[in-house]
Amino acid sequence: SQQGEEDPQALSIQEGENATMNCSYKTSINNLQWYRQNSGRGLVHLILIRSNEREKHSGRLRVTLDTSKKSSSLLITASRAADTASYFCATDSNTGNQFYFGTGTSLTVIP
Amino acid sequence: GAVVSQHPSWVICKSGTSVKIECRSLDFQATTMFWYRQFPKQSLMLMATSNEGSKATYEQGVEKDKFLINHASLTLSTLTVTSAHPEDSSFYICSAAPYYGYTFGSGTRLTVV
Numbered sequence: 001s002q003q004g005e006e007d008p009q010a011l012s013i014q015e016g017e018n019a020t021m022n023c024s025y026k027t028s029i030n031n032l033q034w035y036r037q038n039s040g041r042g043l044v045h046l047i048l049i050r051s052n053e054r055e056k057h058s059g060r061l062r063v064t065l066d067t068s069k070k071s072s073s074l075l076i077t078a079s080r081a082a083d084t085a086s087y088f089c090a091t092d093s094n095t096g097n098q099f100y101f102g103t104g105t106s107l108t109v110i111p
Numbered sequence: 112g113a114v115v116s117q118h119p120s121w122v123i124c125k126s127g128t129s130v131k132i133e134c135r136s137l138d139f140q141a142t143t144m145f146w147y148r149q150f151p152k153q154s155l156m157l158m159a160t161s162n163e164g165s166k167a168t169y170e171q172g173v174e175k176d177k178f179l180i181n182h183a184s185l186t187l188s189t190l191t192v193t194s195a196h197p198e199d200s201s202f203y204i205c206s207a208a209p210y211y212g213y214t215f216g217s218g219t220r221l222t223v224v
Contacts, residue, residue: 042117042204042217043155088154099145099206101155 004089004102012108019076021105023089024069030092032065033099034074037086046074046087081111113139115207117216124195124223132190132219134205140185141207146178149202149218158203161188195223 004025013019025032034046049056049065049072056063062075076083089102114137124130134144142163147155159180161167167180177199179191188207192199204218 040202040220043215045215100157101147103154106152 004091004100006087006089006102006105008105009103010106010108012110013079015079015081015109015111017079019079019083019107019109021074021087021107023072023074023102025072025089025091025100025102026070027091029067032063032072033090034061034063034072035088035090035101037088037104039085043088076107079107079109081109083107084109113214115141115205115214115216117205117219119219120217121220122222124221126196126223127194129191129193130195130221132192132203132205132221134188134190134207134216136186136207136214139207141188142185143208144182144188145206145208146180146188146190147204147206149204155204158190192221195221197223199223 004023006023011019029051031048031050033048035043036046037043047058047061047063049063051067054065060077065072072089086104086106088104090099092099116135116137118133122130144161146158148158149155157170158173159167159169161180161182163182163185169175177193182188200221200223202218202220205216207214
């Protein structure tokens with residue numbers, strides 16, 4: 001399976017703290033993306049990082065990519081209760097357009 | 112731009128009946144659409160890749176006779192869950208190329224009773 005793995009599976013932090021989630025994948029990729037999913041809802045695209053990039057920022061989000069280790073991390077700084085959601089990484093294979101999702105991290109931010 | 116509309120957003124059906132889910136690209140032509148399934152508290156799993164005018168390509172372990180995919184036009188793909196059973200209850204979501212990585216439908220929650 002090309003599905004990635006994320007850790008931790010669940011993370012609970014206090015509002016204002018930083019949250020870090022990690023994603024590992026198995027095959028060579030063109031891009032890696034992070035998505036957010038609120039309970040029972042569709043996906044919201046957060047950020048894309050290309051295979052030739054090492055770090056990318058978007059607001060309170062910071063994503064890193066280490067292609068040698070086939071891993072990525074998502075950092076959410078100064079977390080808010082509204083950040084409570086599941087976060088998934090998704091990779092595309094360099095042979096096609098399919099996306100494969102990681103197992104997800106369930107983040108709970110306690111007000 | 113690049114909006115994908117998925118309908119219905121939720122459906123409850125009786126065991127043994129069939130349910131059709133539609134995925135439309137509203138402002139672009141989608142040569143390829145992807146269907147995913149998500150069980151509670153699990154990740155999204157790619158079920159199949161749908162190419163306009165040709166047969167869908169199914170991922171290993173997905174029954175093509177049970178999950179019928181039709182991509183008859185460049186803006187519409189449908190997923191029909193045939194003879195649904197309670198274990199088919201899941202969240203189904205589509206995405207569309209060329210904006211595949213960015214553009215997902217809002218999902219359909221199927222409950223089979």
